[in-house]
Amino acid sequence: MGAVLLAAMPWAGAQNNQPASLAPVPLSPSIIATPNAPLPAPVPPSPAPSQAQSLPAPDLPAPNLPVGTLTAPPPDAAVPGQLPVTAGGSPNGSGGAPAQIKPIWDQRAAALLDVLDKEDGAVHRINVPVGSSTSEGRLSIEVGACVVRPKDMTSDAATFLTVTSKPVDGNASSTGDTPLFRGWLIRSEPGATVVGDAAVTFRLIGCGGG
DSSP states (O other), X not given: OHHHHHHHOHHXXXXXXXXXXXXXXXXXXXXXXXXXXXXXXXXXXXXXXXXXXXXXXXXXXXXXXXXXXXXXXXXXXXXXXXXXXXXXXXXXXXXXXOOOSOOSSEEOSEEEEEEEETTTOOEEEEEEETTOEEEETTEEEEEEEEEEOOTTSOOOEEEEEEEEEOOOTTOTTOOSSEEEEEEEEETTOGGGSEEEOSSEEEEEEEEEOO
C-alpha cells in the first residue's frame, strides 16, 4: 500500500530527497569593551594666539600734560607711542632727558585741518603751526603738537588740539572761553578724527613741515 501511494504521488518522494535547509550564519559578534582598558590620550587643543599678538598695543595713549599749560606743546616725553621713562629719568640716573631708541612718531611743524561749515556745507583747509591758534566761527583751536608715523610704518598722523568756545556777545549766561575738547585727534581712528560743535567741525588731514 505504501508503494502504491509513492507511485501515485511522485512529488512526495522528490520532496523528501531535497537537502535540509541551511542553518543561518551568525552575524559578526558585537564588540565588547575590555574592562579596565586604558582610554586614548586626549588630543591637546591648538594653542590660541596670545593677546599681545591678536590685539595691537594702543597707538595714542593720552599724553600727560600739566593742567594750565594750554599754549605749550606737549613735551617730547609725552609724544604718544614712545617708550616709558624709568625712575631716575635717564639710564645713568642723572635726571636728564632719556635716550630715545627709535620714536614711533615723528614731530612736524604744523597741522592740516579741514573745516566744515555745517550751515552751508562748505569745506576749506587750514594750516595751523604748532604752538599757535586760529578761530573758525565761535570756536578757537590751539595746536600743541602734530606727529606722523615714520616712513617704514603704515601712514598715519595725530595732532594735539585744545578747542574752546568763545563767548556770545550780549549773552549774560555765557561762561566765556569754555573748553570743549583737549586731546589727540587721530587720522586713522574714525571716532577720534573730528571735533567741533553744532556749527563747525575740524577734521585732521595730516601734518606739514619737517
